[in-house]
Amino acid sequence: MHDIEHLKPFGKPKFIDRGITKAVELLQEWDGGPVSGIGLIGMPLSKTSISHSGASAAPEVIRKMMNSFTTYSIERDVDLQFAPITDFGDITPHVTDLKETQARLEQVMEEVLKKNPGMTPIILGGDHSISASSIAAFCNVHGPVGIIQFDAHHDLRNLEDGGPSNGTPFRNLLERKKINGDHLIQIGLRDFSNGKTYRDYAKEQGITVYPMSEVNARGILGILEESIQQLQSQVSAVYVSVDMDVLDQAFAPGCPAIGPGGMNSDTLIAAIQFLSSHRAVRGMDIVEIDPAIDFRDMTSRLASYLILQFLLFRTSKP
Amino acid sequence: MHDIEHLKPFGKPKFIDRGITKAVELLQEWDGGPVSGIGLIGMPLSKTSISHSGASAAPEVIRKMMNSFTTYSIERDVDLQFAPITDFGDITPHVTDLKETQARLEQVMEEVLKKNPGMTPIILGGDHSISASSIAAFCNVHGPVGIIQFDAHHDLRNLEDGGPSNGTPFRNLLERKKINGDHLIQIGLRDFSNGKTYRDYAKEQGITVYPMSEVNARGILGILEESIQQLQSQVSAVYVSVDMDVLDQAFAPGCPAIGPGGMNSDTLIAAIQFLSSHRAVRGMDIVEIDPAIDFRDMTSRLASYLILQFLLFRTSKP
Amino acid sequence: MHDIEHLKPFGKPKFIDRGITKAVELLQEWDGGPVSGIGLIGMPLSKTSISHSGASAAPEVIRKMMNSFTTYSIERDVDLQFAPITDFGDITPHVTDLKETQARLEQVMEEVLKKNPGMTPIILGGDHSISASSIAAFCNVHGPVGIIQFDAHHDLRNLEDGGPSNGTPFRNLLERKKINGDHLIQIGLRDFSNGKTYRDYAKEQGITVYPMSEVNARGILGILEESIQQLQSQVSAVYVSVDMDVLDQAFAPGCPAIGPGGMNSDTLIAAIQFLSSHRAVRGMDIVEIDPAIDFRDMTSRLASYLILQFLLFRTSKP
Amino acid sequence: MHDIEHLKPFGKPKFIDRGITKAVELLQEWDGGPVSGIGLIGMPLSKTSISHSGASAAPEVIRKMMNSFTTYSIERDVDLQFAPITDFGDITPHVTDLKETQARLEQVMEEVLKKNPGMTPIILGGDHSISASSIAAFCNVHGPVGIIQFDAHHDLRNLEDGGPSNGTPFRNLLERKKINGDHLIQIGLRDFSNGKTYRDYAKEQGITVYPMSEVNARGILGILEESIQQLQSQVSAVYVSVDMDVLDQAFAPGCPAIGPGGMNSDTLIAAIQFLSSHRAVRGMDIVEIDPAIDFRDMTSRLASYLILQFLLFRTSKP
């Protein structure tokens, strides 16, 4: 545009070090053409939350946190700078019609997946209600889907009392027969974070549940091996749903429903690394981060890091 | 219940000074019987906001701030302790169906007003969308209503783009023919806070607009005299709608849409005192306070103070 | 009171899910009659702290945090909803006479215990000075008491320099001969958090001390087994005193005296579970949380969780 | 000590501009010898507050804020660098015996005043209870004293309910017959901040009260002219007591009892300038700043500024 040295358009980095590539540069705006590899798509909806939530801001902040990371994994000696992430942008919500928003999420997601069948989507919530839309679209395109859900909560509440909220996504999918209880694995559930009614419902539906005590006793990798094995034979694809409140409050201070007794971040990182390296895993969402109540964007920062680890283990061989 | 001295149920004040009555004690839970005087009713809805808003928490915090005040006006030497406020509680929102919530607001408000025709309601938002429900109910019960709106914004946005949001309440009422443009007076509008399209719409509808420059030039009381006179002959009742963002950001740091160039708090206090003393004024709402982003509950504190001044000037003669 | 649907008194939950019982509903205000089971009693005193402390607000916030939890333990598949906690309320402090307040704490506590000899009290401080009053009352009613104290500090300071402050409760009890050094077990003490003088005093008094290195080396359960065994034979009842600053600052950011090198929250949770299941344990206090300096009420949230775990392990058999 | 350039002891300024003298350099530690001019003395007591208060930290922060100012008045073209302030330090409180602390405040203050009869003390609270001690000492040394109190509140509460708290200082002085109601002038009292009982007591005692409406209507200087004239003939000395909560919450966000409808800071500055230039004024206190809840030390910053204006108008002729 112009030839004046040291004058850069607003928004461009003010300092560039020739030896550093920022992870944010991995994000390449979708050009409408077919994409394989990993695609990022934001679902900025949190008005569906039972409690006050600003999780709709998370897609923006998680992307921004990509500025805090480089593209280089020192553990694997791999530079991801040639493994771009296609950024599909965000699905726009309706201001007051939340069902319309949920319909948009499902419909746009389905269109995106149909145009890009080989692409592995990473969906940024939003609250956990978005998983109902995202997974429904996923099933529509990929057929029977297995789900590995990291969460302190069942998210199996009835839909009568409050509609399709952030407490209901998996109930929603079960009732719509999009998924099957046998194909749903819930990991990290905690004491005093659920209702017995819904625990019973989970049993009836054949949902597999690993509460925190099992994670601590058996180790996350053993559980995941078992889970992948269980799902692999039955479904065509596995979808990973990461509610960040599966983490202990010390490690994810920015979730609306924080609490003690949760997972530490190293365990979750190891889990994502493991899952990413399995080809059966075909999509992931990360939900329930409210940047407005976080401390120094720690929780969004961790979400960015999980995306990078996912990309790393998907891309490289150990 | 028990006779153990120095042991009090949770929630009761831990220290009582015999010479002080806290304003919070004025609030008396509605017993279902007919009420005259002032009634408080909460409308904790803010999912209808265009931007992220936690204004649904304001009814709780405004009531809590009543603990910061006593019942005694030193300026008028009047103690309000025998002028109770009936607290009707809050209208419960639906978690995900915002239109259902708005229908509830209107319907419950109408029921309450019908059971208590002589009562002067003070409605606590919530965002400004609640005024559409509240005023519609008010009109249903009281007939043609004049409105004096304190606001930085017209709140006359079209309903097509985002539905009945916090940008649309008065457009909503006009389109539903609940109110008439001639009966709407908007005070305190500011530069760069509105769209020309909506200013033009206001003109077409015959809405009276006093932007901040007129408030500064003429004084608020002159404007209000004129306004009351204009409305008095045409309508059976006047409703005052107070969007706290009419205030300058220095005085109302807790509004979602803060900005410079606004009213100072003394002017708004004087306005409410003036209006309360007019019998034509039959209701008031206070909206757009998000306690989560306020500083030391300053904005809710001011809202509580406005309620007390309203009660004072309604109750006592100078 | 009234029959208007969707209108609820202020303070009532705005959304109820039929499958969820909130832990806060376990709290039932004491009706003055005899109680067994668990009783909650607040001691909102922190003016006795050596440094500035707002721990007097903790009883209110810990109760409020009960809203963040349900009544259901997924680990044990137990729903506590039929195991209520009797809430005795708070003991009211004197504004300026701190000794009078301490006398009230002891006296009211004693009355409550005498009227409810089978009840297991959980006392919410306040700063740690309240343990002197609480335990004294406990001893008056239950006879010789053993104490298991979780703390970074001895709390054995002399009473001459600053009076009965939050640094002195156990010295206070020893000097008053309410307890015996042999019956006091201190767990989790940390480097650079104590004076050598008081370590020496602890030795002279026969107090058992397990500093953090031992907790890390031996594990908390081994230490507790040993402790219970040691006490069981000598005393009629064991009282657990939990100063939350025993935790590392990453897990209890809301304690006035935070620091590194402390316990993690899982260890403390396990300890409370273990102790609760022992019938010898007849009371517990939780102290030194200042909600005004906490982050997102994390420390109060953990306190609520500890109460629920206590209730769970007391109520249910594994 | 050493001759290494660019190495300075901890606590010394890291940058010195030859043309700037920081106001903090005006503070000179008392050497025990007789002092005229202005003396600063801290009374870090706030455990006597009815509500939670950290005002005990204010003497430290107000002094620190002296670093934000220079010694030069551009309005008067006067450099105060040769008008030092003697810093007597702080009176040490007892940790748990608040009456003992109050006795120390009075006794030390009296000793200081007796040793320095020509000195004008500026006392830094602490909460407003310290004025009872400070003024009592002042009266003991200087005889009948007139008081000009800036405050939103009477501070005339009864002493029975909560003892000598921050709600009682002037009642305390009246009951002890240290001062006379005729000699007490209260300026800036606000609606809904007082009890009628105490307003009536003020009348009985002959206290002069100028609520905010009079300040707004007449102007502060007219009121002060009148006040000084009223006092001058009757007392030997005037003491100014500045409760910072006389200010509107927008200007003094760090007071425990903030509220709307108060004075702006320019008015208070003008008041202090006026009073300082009157020789009858022989002392001043500044109370009720809690640095822990302030925003960017704004309220302490203003307190420092008031001290400098006091020094300026005392020292220089216009």
Added chain:
Amino acid sequence: MHDIEHLKPFGKPKFIDRGITKAVELLQEWDGGPVSGIGLIGMPLSKTSISHSGASAAPEVIRKMMNSFTTYSIERDVDLQFAPITDFGDITPHVTDLKETQARLEQVMEEVLKKNPGMTPIILGGDHSISASSIAAFCNVHGPVGIIQFDAHHDLRNLEDGGPSNGTPFRNLLERKKINGDHLIQIGLRDFSNGKTYRDYAKEQGITVYPMSEVNARGILGILEESIQQLQSQVSAVYVSVDMDVLDQAFAPGCPAIGPGGMNSDTLIAAIQFLSSHRAVRGMDIVEIDPAIDFRDMTSRLASYLILQFLLFRTSKP
């Protein structure tokens, strides 16, 4: 790029109301061609500050705050949407060589001005040191320049002690003979914010100084009339330098050097409106906002508003 409805690239607005144009849309990235009208240019330098400052982030936040405003002035009934602002972007600083950065600021600014002689630049600091570079470039291109500086401080400190810092810009320009003391007018200086040495230097240099007392006594418009008249005859262009700390701390909480006794925001707004309408005014800078210490971006918000008022009064006739 693609045809999927409801899917938008990251960074685009998620909701568009057909009747509202956001002020941020006025910013159009410079295409390298010649520009008249108003140009925005960021100078993100604050490492030159004497105290810790994050003012380098202000250009980003001030632009972002343009999202909080629309393009429509209700006071003048003017829509600015066809009066775009050319955004030249930011001049990139060197990480460690601050003189190099300052050289870049001057050089790039000069190049921009030479290519766009008819353009009126608005420069966004950074700290006040950037005015030295900006004005030097301005003088190089436009010849003798008059300066109207809004500031609590002289900013005439010597350059020997700390180099070309934020305390020195006008001394710097005087010593480099870029400007003449007669052509410098300083408005809003405050007590205890300057050194006598520098006041004396100002006198020697013939600088015109209006401290706050004169602003309060005479009104800002009278002073500005006088100032413009004084400069108009002597210089070819007037440059306005706005240090936001000229404002009282209640109105500009985000300046590093906040204090009481300053200007209110309405006065500054009126000043900018007045100056903008004078053709002699050919440039403006806004400096000393540190977004990291601001409250809710109030100070940056006000800066955005000043830019819009500048544009309004420059563009439209009353």
Added chain:
Amino acid sequence: MHDIEHLKPFGKPKFIDRGITKAVELLQEWDGGPVSGIGLIGMPLSKTSISHSGASAAPEVIRKMMNSFTTYSIERDVDLQFAPITDFGDITPHVTDLKETQARLEQVMEEVLKKNPGMTPIILGGDHSISASSIAAFCNVHGPVGIIQFDAHHDLRNLEDGGPSNGTPFRNLLERKKINGDHLIQIGLRDFSNGKTYRDYAKEQGITVYPMSEVNARGILGILEESIQQLQSQVSAVYVSVDMDVLDQAFAPGCPAIGPGGMNSDTLIAAIQFLSSHRAVRGMDIVEIDPAIDFRDMTSRLASYLILQFLLFRTSKP
């Protein structure tokens, strides 16, 4: 100075417990004479940081945090009160000339070391750029030096792009041939925190790198044994450089470059204990704490604790 009881100079502790010695009392201002033992020296420079950093305030806050600790180690039963730390104060930075500041750091450090050859310095940054100056001085005095660096980052960036910033200290030392790649051991490096270019450079230079996975797999003590052994034979002294961002964000919330996947604080404490007890270790720095963005000074608090553990293990035998 004076004999008034209960009156203490400003800055002195207001309460003294006879059985407690605060760690801050260990700090004794340097008298210019020769010192052995441990010396503290502040290098308050952070303008050299690539991103905005207020780490220049850390030396002050770390010292202040010494008030939070006592002198007594309960783990070792050692009271450090007779093992003072000599406080050399801070090296004063230049306001705008950062190279001049860096020259001062090196020069003053060298002078201090030459005058005190037996002293073990603990240097408080500042950002990590200060290690270049500190270690250069160290080498000048002590000859070939081995370095054990705890860091998430290599800090081996090129010096061309941004000069001697906080990303370059070890590159700087290597290029200046002050140190040798073989003598540099980097521990705790993390994924996505470095550039591949610099990892390659590290290899070329023979730098030993232990990324986080090795710390987790092998344990810190094994790595340190190996490291000390490797260095011991080759160099005359070992210098430990602690960039606090080696820690996970949950344990060091106050570092500018926080992130997940890092070390926990217990590991770092154990490392410092181990290293301190080795006589080869002759110096340590602690860098990259920005108190302005920390939570409750947690990170500075941990730094103080590390200093005390260093002193403890240096002083006492197990």
